[in-house]
Amino acid sequence: MKYVALVYYQESIINAMSEQEWHDLNQECVAGVEKLTERGNFLTGLPLESVETATTVRVRDDDVLVTDGPFAETKEQLAGFYLLEARDLNEALQLASRIPPARFGSIEVRPARELPPKS
Amino acid sequence: MIDDQWIGELYRQESRRVLSTLIRLLSDFTLGEEAMQEAFASAVRQWPVEGVPDNPTAWLIRAGHRKGIDQIRRKQTAHKYSHLLVPLDAAVEEADKQDIEDDQLRLLFTCCHPALPLSARVALTLREMCGLTSEQVASALFLKPATLAQRIVRAKKKIRDARIPYEVPEAGDLPERLPGVLRVIYLVFNEGYSCSEGDRVVDVSLSAEAIRLAEGLANLMPEGEVFGLLALMLLHHSRRYAREDEAGELITLEDQDRDRWDDAMIQVGLQWLEAALARTPAGPYTLQASIAAVHAQAASAEATDWARIVRLYDALYRQQPSPVIALNRAVAVAMSNGPREGLQLLEALVNQRDFVNYYLYHAARADLHRRAGNLADARQAYQRALALVTQGPQRRFLERRLKSLNENA
Numbered sequence: 001m002k003y004v005a006l007v008y009y010q011e012s013i014i015n016a017m018s019e020q021e022w023h024d025l026n027q028e029c030v031a032g033v034e035k036l037t038e039r040g041n042f043l044t045g046l047p048l049e050s051v052e053t054a055t056t057v058r059v060r061d062d063d064v065l066v067t068d069g070p071f072a073e074t075k076e077q078l079a080g081f082y083l084l085e086a087r088d089l090n091e092a093l094q095l096a097s098r099i100p101p102a103r104f105g106s107i108e109v110r111p112a113r114e115l116p117p118k119s
Numbered sequence: 120m121i122d123d124q125w126i127g128e129l130y131r132q133e134s135r136r137v138l139s140t141l142i143r144l145l146s147d148f149t150l151g152e153e154a155m156q157e158a159f160a161s162a163v164r165q166w167p168v169e170g171v172p173d174n175p176t177a178w179l180i181r182a183g184h185r186k187g188i189d190q191i192r193r194k195q196t197a198h199k200y201s202h203l204l205v206p207l208d209a210a211v212e213e214a215d216k217q218d219i220e221d222d223q224l225r226l227l228f229t230c231c232h233p234a235l236p237l238s239a240r241v242a243l244t245l246r247e248m249c250g251l252t253s254e255q256v257a258s259a260l261f262l263k264p265a266t267l268a269q270r271i272v273r274a275k276k277k278i279r280d281a282r283i284p285y286e287v288p289e290a291g292d293l294p295e296r297l298p299g300v301l302r303v304i305y306l307v308f309n310e311g312y313s314c315s316e317g318d319r320v321v322d323v324s325l326s327a328e329a330i331r332l333a334e335g336l337a338n339l340m341p342e343g344e345v346f347g348l349l350a351l352m353l354l355h356h357s358r359r360y361a362r363e364d365e366a367g368e369l370i371t372l373e374d375q376d377r378d379r380w381d382d383a384m385i386q387v388g389l390q391w392l393e394a395a396l397a398r399t400p401a402g403p404y405t406l407q408a409s410i411a412a413v414h415a416q417a418a419s420a421e422a423t424d425w426a427r428i429v430r431l432y433d434a435l436y437r438q439q440p441s442p443v444i445a446l447n448r449a450v451a452v453a454m455s456n457g458p459r460e461g462l463q464l465l466e467a468l469v470n471q472r473d474f475v476n477y478y479l480y481h482a483a484r485a486d487l488h489r490r491a492g493n494l495a496d497a498r499q500a501y502q503r504a505l506a507l508v509t510q511g512p513q514r515r516f517l518e519r520r521l522k523s524l525n526e527n528a
Contacts, residue, residue, distance in 0.1 A: 001282050088284035089234055090292075111281045 002043065002112035003084045003092040008076040009105025011050055028100045036084070041095055045082035076105055083112070121167045129175065130159055135250055137179045139222035143285055144180075145187040148247070148275045153190060158183035176219065223248075224287045224339050227332075231300040232283050239274035240303045241310070242267055249328045259325050260310065297340075301348050301404065304332050308352050326356055337391070343398030346391045347405030353388030354411035357381040369516040373420040385415045406435040425455035442473045450483050458491040478507035482517060489524060498524055 014022065029047070036042035054070040070077065079101060086092035089109070096107040134155060141158075142151035158179045172178040230243040245256045257267040277283065288296040311325025333349040361379035362370055392412050395405040410431045417423035432448035445468055453461020465484050474480040485500035501521040508514045 088282045089232075090284050090286070090288075093234070109281075 001086060001088065001092075003086050003089075003096075004110050004112055005045075005082040005084055005092070005096045005099060006078060006108040006110070007047075007080045007082070007099060007101050007105060008074075008108065009079050009101045010075060011077050011079075013104055014079075025100055032098060032100060036082075036095065041084050041086060041091075043083040043085055045080065047080035048078060051077040079105065121171065126159070126163055129162075131250070133176050133179060134159065135226075135248060136176060136219050136223060137183060138247065138250075139226035140180050140219055141183045141187060143222050143225060144184050145191075146285070148278060150187050150190060151183075152247075154183040154187035155179075157186040161186075180219075220339055221287060223335065225285045227300060227336065228287055228296065229278065229283060229285050231303045232278070233296075233299050234281065234283055235274050235277060236270075237303075237306070239270050240299075241306055242270050243274050244303050244332070245307065245325075245328065246271060248332060251328070293342075297342060297344065300336070301344060304329050304336070305348060305352070305404075307332070308355075312355075326352070326359070330356060343395045344402040344404050346395035346398070347402060347408050350388045350392035350395055351404050351408035351411055353384050353391065354408060354415050357384040357388060357415065363512070367512065368519075369512045371516075372414060377418065380415070388412070388415070401434070403435060403438050406431055406438070410435075420454070423454070425451055429455050442468065442471050442477075443479075446474075446480055446483060450487070453487050453490070458487040462487045462491065476507055478504045478509075478513070481507065485517075485520070489520070494524060494527075 017025070033042055033045065051070050054068075056067045056069060056071050058065045058067075082096075082099065084092055084095055086095060089111075092109050092111075096102065096109050099107055101107070137158065138151055138155045141154050142148055145151050145154060161182050162175070162179060166172075227244070227248055230247055231240050235243070242256055242260065245251045245259065246253060251259070253268055253271065254264055256262075257264040260267065262270075308326050308329035311327075311329065330349065330352050333345065333352060337345045337349050357380050358372075358375060360381065361375040361377070364370055388408070389412055392405070392408045395401065395408065401409070410428055413424055413428050413431070428451045429448065432444060432451055436444045436448060446465070449461050449464035449468070452464055462484070465480070465487065468474055468480070481500050481504035485497050485504055488494075488497035488500055498521065501517055501524065505514065505517050505521070508517060
C-alpha cells in the first residue's frame with residue numbers, strides 16, 4: 001500500500017536555526033531517506049522551498065485565478081512529502097515517526113488512492 | 120433444550136468470538152458482522168433439526184465464513200477482496216483456541232487504534248467488542264442514533280481505506296499501544312458512572328461492560344496494568360449501591376454506609392490488585408487501585424490510613440504530574456494532617472490555569488474551609504463551584520452543603 005507522508009512545520013523554527021543546525025537537519029534527512037530506500041519503503045519524495053514561494057491557482061467559471069501564497073494560511077507550512085510503501089497504517093506511522101521534522105513539526109499520513117482504470 | 124433462551128445465551132457467549140474471527144477471515148468489519156448474524160440465523164434453523172454440533176463455535180465460524188464469501192461473490196466485488204480471502208478450509212482448520220483468543224485481541228486493538236478519534240474508539244469498542252446494538256450504544260453515550268451511526272461508519276471506512284491492520288501489536292510496541300486500550304476501557308467505565316450533563320449518576324450496564332472487557336483482556340494479556348485497571352474498576356464498582364441514596368442523590372465516600380459496599384467484589388478486586396503488584400513496577404492504574412484498596416479496607420473515613428494514601432498519590436504524581444492528582448493529593452494531606460495543611464497546598468495550585476474553571480478544585484477548597492471553620496471562605500468557594508458544575512447530582516450535593524453551612528452559621 002502506498003502512503004503519502006506530508007511534512008509540516010512552522011518555518012519560523014527553521015529560520016531561527018543556525019547554519020550548522022540547518023545543515024545537520026538536512027544531513028539527517030538524507031541519511032533517513034537512504035535507510036528508507038534500502039528497506040524498499042521510499043518510493044519518492046521531495047523537500048519544498050519556503051511557503052513564501054507558493055502560488056495558488058484556481059479555475060472558476062473558466063477564469064484562471066492566480067493568487068500569491070499557499071492554499072490556506074496555517075500555523076504550520078507544508079515543507080515536503082514522502083511517498084512511502086508500507087504494509088499497513090501501523091508500518092506507515094512507524095516510518096513517519098522517524099522523519100526528522102516529526103520532532104518539531106507534524107507529519108500527516110494519508111493512504112494514496114488509485115485512480116480507476118481508463119474507460 | 121434448544122429454545123430461544125438457549126440460543127440467546129449462546130449468542131451472548133459466542134458472538135464476539137465468532138465475529139472477531141470472521142473479521143479476520145473476511146478482512147472487513149461490515150462483512151464480518153453480516154456473516155456472523157447469518158451464521159446464527161442458520162444455527163437457529165438447523166440445530167433443532169440436525170442437533171447441536173460438537174464444536175458450536177467452529178460451526179458458526181465456518182458457516183459465517185461461507186456466508187461471507189457468498190456475499191462477496193454476490194456483490195461481484197470478488198476482484199476487490201479476493202486477494203484478502205484465506206482459503207475456506209485452511210481458515211477454519213486453523214481456527215483453534217489460540218487463534219480465536221488472538222482474534223479477540225485483534226478486534227480490541229483495532230477498535231482502540233490511535234488513528235481513530237477517541238469518541239469512535241469508545242463507540243466501536245462498545246458495539247463490536249461488547250456486542251451492544253447501535254441503539255444501546257447511542258443511548259448509553261447520550262448521542263443521537265444518527266450521530267453514533269455516522270461515527271461508526273466513518274471509523275470503519277478509515278480502518279478499511281487507511282488499512283489499519285487487524286493485529287495484536289508486537290511485544291515491542293505493546294508499551295505504546297496497551298495504555299490506549301486501557302484508556303478506552305476506563306473511559307467506558309467512567310461513562311457509566313457519570314455522564315456529563317446527564318442526570319443519572321450510575322448506569323450499571325456500561326461499568327459492568329468495562330469490567331467484562333478488562334476481565335477478558337486480563338485472561339488474554341497478563342500485564343500488570345491490565346490487572347491494575349480491573350482491580351481499580353472492581354473496587355470502585357463495589358461502592359455502587361452506597362454512592363447514592365434512594366432519591367438518586369450523591370453520597371460522598373466519607374458519608375457512605377460501608378455495609379452496603381459489595382464485599383465479594385472488593386475481595387475479587389483485592390486479588391487482582393495483588394496480582395498487579397506482583398508485576399513491578401506498579402503503573403498508574405495499579406497505584407490508583409492501591410488507593411481504592413486502602414478505602415475498601417477501612418472501617419470508616421476516620422479509620423482510613425490517610426498517610427498511606429498520601430504516599431500513593433506521591434508515587435502517582437511522579438508518574439503522572441497532573442493537576443488533578445495534585446488536587447487529590449492535597450485533599451488526602453488535609454485528611455491526614457488537618458485541613459489547614461491541605462488548604463496551603465490547594466492555594467499553591469491556584470495559579471494553574473486548569474483550575475480556574477474546574478469545579479472540583481473549588482469544591483475541594485470549599486470543603487477544607489468548611490472543615491477548618493472558615494465559613495465565609497467556604498461559602499464563597501461553594502458558590503464558585505456551583506457556577507461551574509454541570510451534572511445534576513453534583514450540583515444538588517453542593518447546594519445541600521452550602522445550605523447546611525448557612526443554617527449552621
